[in-house]
Amino acid sequence: MKHRTLFRILAWTALLQAGSLASEALAIVVAPTAIYLRDGDPAEVIHLFNSSTEVEEVTVETAFGYPATNDEGSLRLVYPDGEDDRSAADWIQVLPRRIEVPPGERRALRILARPPAGTPEGEYWTRLILTSRGRKLPVEGAESPGIQVGLGLTVRTVIALTYRHGKVTTGVTVAGLAPEIVGDSLVVRPDLRREGNGAYIGRMDVTLVDARGETVRSWEEQVAVYRSYHRRYAYSVEGLAPGEYRLHLRLGTDREDIAQEDRLSTPPVEVSAPVVVP
Amino acid sequence: MAALLGAPLEAQEFPSGAPGRSLRVDGQQELYFGELLTGLPSAVLRNDPVRAGRIQISGERHSDVLVSFLLPAGLFGPGGADVPLVFGPTDAGWSPDRDIGLQVAFDPAAPTVLELPNNGRGLIFLGGTALPAGSLPAGDYLANVTLTISYLGN
Numbered sequence: 001m002k003h004r005t006l007f008r009i010l011a012w013t014a015l016l017q018a019g020s021l022a023s024e025a026l027a028i029v030v031a032p033t034a035i036y037l038r039d040g041d042p043a044e045v046i047h048l049f050n051s052s053t054e055v056e057e058v059t060v061e062t063a064f065g066y067p068a069t070n071d072e073g074s075l076r077l078v079y080p081d082g083e084d085d086r087s088a089a090d091w092i093q094v095l096p097r098r099i100e101v102p103p104g105e106r107r108a109l110r111i112l113a114r115p116p117a118g119t120p121e122g123e124y125w126t127r128l129i130l131t132s133r134g135r136k137l138p139v140e141g142a143e144s145p146g147i148q149v150g151l152g153l154t155v156r157t158v159i160a161l162t163y164r165h166g167k168v169t170t171g172v173t174v175a176g177l178a179p180e181i182v183g184d185s186l187v188v189r190p191d192l193r194r195e196g197n198g199a200y201i202g203r204m205d206v207t208l209v210d211a212r213g214e215t216v217r218s219w220e221e222q223v224a225v226y227r228s229y230h231r232r233y234a235y236s237v238e239g240l241a242p243g244e245y246r247l248h249l250r251l252g253t254d255r256e257d258i259a260q261e262d263r264l265s266t267p268p269v270e271v272s273a274p275v276v277v278p
Numbered sequence: 279m280a281a282l283l284g285a286p287l288e289a290q291e292f293p294s295g296a297p298g299r300s301l302r303v304d305g306q307q308e309l310y311f312g313e314l315l316t317g318l319p320s321a322v323l324r325n326d327p328v329r330a331g332r333i334q335i336s337g338e339r340h341s342d343v344l345v346s347f348l349l350p351a352g353l354f355g356p357g358g359a360d361v362p363l364v365f366g367p368t369d370a371g372w373s374p375d376r377d378i379g380l381q382v383a384f385d386p387a388a389p390t391v392l393e394l395p396n397n398g399r400g401l402i403f404l405g406g407t408a409l410p411a412g413s414l415p416a417g418d419y420l421a422n423v424t425l426t427i428s429y430l431g432n
Binding site: 033074076 | 303340342389391422424426427428431432
């Protein structure tokens with residue numbers, strides 16, 4: 001019960017005692033973090049594992065959404081209002097929608113896509129929102145009949161679901177590569193645009209080479225271009241000697257966290273631009 | 279995918295060199311306000327090793343997760359009485375090194391993108407301030423905090 005009690009107020013002494021915002025007992029594992037369905041394989045399973053000491057109740061809902069960037073170049077998950085011709089949110093079935101996971105045990109949720117007849121060829125998206133919370137328990141009795149306080153913790157885990165119908169292709173173009181040095185940072189904001197009818201899920205290798213062609217810094221990023229992706233990256237170049245460099249971007253679909261059969265493989269895309277470190 | 283899901287879940291949580299397809303959230307330590315006198319605010323710093331809330335996020339290395347808190351304005355009790363809670367713009371911290379002394383502050387009231395480090399695990403720390411009133415009626419005071427973790431890599 002300790003994890004459920006935020007603090008207790010002993011009325012006659014006007015003392016408050018603490019409890020938790022972050023319940024130490026709450027722990028939930030959701031796997032996988034992305035689901036890919038297709039015409040010939042429209043079903044999948046989500047596994048839940050409760051490593052805490054309390055029963056957790058998990059509910060599931062679907063919502064159309066995808067990663068995108070805002071005007072400042074920050075990455076966000078957008079949930080567009082209204083209908084969208086790429087939404088699968090209305091025809092993804094989850095069974096059950098609500099489940100209790102006992103401590104130390106796992107449970108499975110079954111996912112089934114049922115696209116309406118006449119759905120055009122292409123890729124369809126939704127997010128699965130899994131909300132887990134400890135089972136509601138009565139506030140524990142105190143030594144005194146005074147005031148008791150409890151604070152619940154709810155965790156929402158949001159993962160991606162993709163359905164591919166018919167022939168699906170993808171690709172990416174890069175524009176606006178204009179790296180600049182701002183203070184001790186290398187700032188770059190490439191404008192990534194998706195090609196084809198499927199999201200470009202890949203990785204971007206960022207490499208800074210000196211005038212002799214030797215790599216002096218490198219970074220690795222995941223990218224998920226559903227429509228456009230204009231993210232601002234800032235990398236530390238502290239300690240780098242003044243001089244002329246060149247920044248290389250290499251985008252590819254060889255993501256190790258995505259099974260081979262779920263990748264939409266494309267040839268790598270490579271671009272570069274000069275960088276002057278003052 | 280079917281083969282991966284057929285493996286024991288514990289074995290596929292964060293394998294090295296294999297697809298890491300799980301996302302795990304562990305509440306490790308309570309945000310502890312300690313004993314408070316009514317009428318006197320009490321602040322817990324996010325780098326307080328004993329009292330700060332601590333949550334571990336685990337998943338695929340280098341993946342981006344969007345973290346957002348839905349924080350209560352207070353704990354509500356009988357007859358509309360409440361104990362206000364305040365969370366400032368630097369009351370949350372992120373440590374990809376899982377070191378309370380090496381945090382990057384962020385606003386728990388604003389969505390924030392965090393990149394999981396090479397080992398796929400990092401810690402979120404949370405502080406806050408409780409503002410108990412001078413007197414409070416007896417009864418239960420309750421509220422809820424919602425933490426949303428959105429995987430952005432796909």
